[in-house]
Amino acid sequence: MGQAIRYSDDLEQVQPDEERISQEIVAHMAEQQAAHALRHRHAHRDAHAKSHALLAGRLAVHEGLPPAYAQGIFAEPGTYDVLVRLSSAPGDIHSDEVPEPRGMALKVLDVPGERLDPSRDGCNQDLLMVNIPVLAFGTVTRYQQMLGLLEKNAAQPALAQRGVAAVARTVEKIVERGGRPPGATLAGLASTHHHPLGETYHSQGALRHGDHVAKVSVAPTGATAELTGRSLSGDFDAIRETLVEHFATAGATYELRVQLSTDREAMPVEDAAVAWDPELAPHVPVATLELEPQDVGSPARQVYGDDHLSFDPWNGVVAHRPLGSIMRVRRLAYASSSQQRHRLNDIPMHEPRSLADVPR
C-alpha cells in the first residue's frame, strides 16, 4: 500500500453552482417529507423513514493500531457505548418484499475531540452507512438530476415500488456519464434482498480521518458473517420480524474498518461514485462492534429511535469531518429533515448522553 495522503483543506473543491443546487435539493426533499407527513398525519425521516430496529451495543477500539489508523475517536484503545438504527432507504414506508438499499446508522456515545458544531447538544459521533459501497449519484449535480427523474416515477407507485430495477435502468442511461463505474446506479437502487445483519455497510462518502482521509465500513464477523447472502422470507415487516427473532436469543458482531486514501486522483473525495480500490488500500479493522441479545420489538424503543433521535453525518468531531459535495449538502439536508420532523410531530430534539437515556 502507498502512503496515506495527508488531510488538507484543499482536498475539497466547491462544485459549480453548488450552493444553489444544494438549496434546491433540500427544498425538494422538505416538500416531499411534508407531503408524506400530511398523508400519514405523522412526520418521518426524509430518507430512511422505515426503521427495523434500534439496538444498543459497544464499540471497542483495538489496541496497537498503526498511527495512520489510530486517529480521531480511534486514537486510543477503549470502549464506547453505541446505538445502531437499522433502516430501509426510501423516505416513505414500503413493504420489505421490495428490495431496497438498507441503512445502518451508528451513534458512538460520549467521544472526545473538538466538535464540528460546538453549539450543538451532546458529544456523540454519528456514522451513517448503507449496504452499497458507492453512491451512484456521487456529486450534488448528479444527485439533483436523479431526484427529478425518480420523482416522476414516484407518482406511479406500482412502477416505483415493484419496478425498481426498471426505474434504475432508465435513470442510469440518462444520468450516468463520465467514467462512473458501470452499473453503480443499478446497484444503488435495485439492491439485494438479504438478511440485514449479514450485510456490509459503507459510508460511501469520504471522511477526514485525523491526519488522513478515509471511507469507513462495518462488516459482519464470526457467526454473524454466516448470515451473509441469506434470503429474507416474509412480507411487509419481514426485516423487523427477523431481527426480533434473532436478538431474542443471539447477538451480532462486526468489525468497523477504515480504508485510507493513498491517491488523490484514484481515491477522490469529491465524487462518491468512485469506488476506492482495495488493491490500493485495504479495509483495516480498527474497532469491534458488539450487539448483545435484546428486545428489538419494544414499542418504546421504536418510538425513541424514530421520533426522538436523529443521526446526522455532521454530528461529530472535526477529526472525522465529512468531505465532498455530497457530504456538504448533507449538512443542510439532515438538519432540515430532522427539524421539520420534530416540529411536525411536536417532539423536542434529543441527543442521548448515555444508554441510560434509551428506553428498554
Ligand code: HEM
Ligand atoms: C453519502 C451517502 C449517504 C449515506 C451512506 C446515507 C445514509 C443514511 C442513513 C443510514 C440514514 C438513516 C439515519 C437514521 O437511521 O436516522 C440517512 C438518513 C437521511 N439521509 Fe442519507 N445517506 C447518504 C446520502 C444522503 C444525501 C446525499 C442526502 C440528501 C442530500 C441524504 C439525506 C438524508 C436525510 C434527509 C435523512 C433523514 C435525516 C433525519 O430526518 O433525521 N442522505 N442517510
